[in-house]
Amino acid sequence: MRDEFPHGGARPLAAVFFALPNRRGERPLAHLAGFSGVPVADGYAGFNGHYEKAQPGGPLTEAACWAHVRRKIFDVHAATGSALAAEALARIGALHGIERELHGKPPDAHIRERQARAKPLATALKLWAERSLTQLPGRSELIKALRYMLARWSALTRAFDNGRITLDDTQPEQGDEQSMCAG
Template identity: 45%
Template sequence: PESTLVGWCGRAMKTLSPLIERIEADIMVSDLLHADDTPIRVLDRSRRDKGLGKGVKQGRIWAYVRDQRPWAGTSPPGAVYRFAPNWKEEHVLGHLADARGILQADGYKGYAKLYEPEPGGPSRLREAACWAHLRRDFHDFWASTKSEIAREALDRIGKLYDIERDINGQPADVRHAARQKLSQPKVEAFFAWSEQQILRIPGKSDLAKAFRYGLSRQEAFSLFLTDGRVAIDNNPAERALRPIGIGRKNWLFAGADTGAETLARAMTIIETAKLNGLDPQAYLADILDRIHDHKINRLDAILPWNWAPLNAAHSEAA
């Protein structure tokens, strides 16, 4: 029965909570994180019992991703998922309360306070904007209107991505040098051209909105030029949320807030395992088989990036 499967999943994630919390603690203190969110429908029995509609509300799932592979970093990749019952900024402020460094995300207003300078010092987080998000705005306008201006914007951004393909996986200093030489002139030219174009088009058009979005975050869009670790876009976080989008077509909604929280915990351990090249089913089967006998002070040994199957671990010990 589905109720039995749901119960098993919930108890499994509760059993693995110490391990999941260890994954979260390791990733969330990283000095460079990708962040994004997506809606999730949640059954709200209180509303249904009171006759207030169909009893379904909209919550959010946030994904926070560390992926240093594009710049040959040494920290293993991982993803942390968090559920919240609404889209209020208080949730991201709580999620990122201990974060320091750079946050690559979209223009969600809830992040704004994280970029504000602290009393007597710099801000805790610097904003890195997403060129893929900006490109999407121009592409949507071009697809519907065949605008030559939007087409040129796409071509200009495309040349930046051509450079990125050539330096993907290279050390941060190599990426920085290439961007300074090749990308920076193109970025500066793009924004100078944007300022000219915005004077020629209707101010309320979607094309003007796209230009204003870029110009208003010019510093954030240029941060990747000064730090070879920073990606040109936020695609790692968007990819991390893709399983949620696919899942919505199958399970429609979470049965309650607790179910959505279980989903977030399950996604954290499953997607982190996948990012580290593991078969998540084999990993979970092994961990669940041995977790009750595993010493709490040796959790690091069974983190996805350190894990070896129990048989392999015994062979090495022998």
């Protein structure tokens, strides 16, 4: 997917969708064999082969999707009304609020604002989540959602250092053929 508008680009929106009969890992490996860039995706294990080795088209750098993290937490909140889940949603919502303000600005503005405003909020979210893990029963759905988030932390925060990477794959904000959404 290509959408340059969120960071001031001029090229038209472009998207490709492949429908596949199953979720076996060799499908994305074959599809992305010549791709080099930053896929924004959920934690689907089928992509792991791309991140583990150099690809013929060049290296792939994983960027995890905040919308997938949010959805897991939202589902817990909808089912239980958990105050901890509500807090996590508010914290993630603040990150998306900053992104909405940045829509249409150039990549350097994204980096500058993300570093100044979003990165500290994300750091606080991580610390809060780590503390919250100690307050939850070991098998709760919220603890699973928070562990999902923490396990992907490096990939989730990659966008704070690159103005062309979006926070999630539900609202494309990539800017060139070197970026794509998947998941």
